[in-house]
Amino acid sequence: MAVATTSDTPAPGPVRTCVGCRARAAASELLRVVAGTDAEDRAVLVPDPHRRAPGRGAHVHPTQECWQLAVRRRAFPRALRSGDNVSGAQVEAHLRDLLTAHAPPSGSPQHRTETGAHSS
DSSP: OOOOSSSSSEEESSSEEBBTTTTTTEEGSSSEEEEEEETTOOOOEEETTTTTOOOOOOEEEESHHHHHHHHHHHHHHHHHHHOOOOOOOHHHHHHHHHHHHHHTTSOOOOOOOOSSOOOO
């Protein structure tokens, strides 16, 4: 007996749920975050872009919107089964680096697709 699927094409690899927006996406599109400790042995969130760190991981879209939503919902301590007081400074820095690396250079016009409507 065949199992009903929502799509005729299989997902390109494993599918995970973003802890921020709760949307399902391919694991390759999401940033994996794991629980770790800093030099003072405090709990911190650590980005795992290569998805190889040991332990339980949570996935989030690499955008500020999903990150902020996940922090506001306190999704990381719940998903990672860690304490409530975890620092996300390393993940925030990683996201900031990703966003500045993919941002268009300042001063260059951004490409806009035309919608057919013209303003006067």
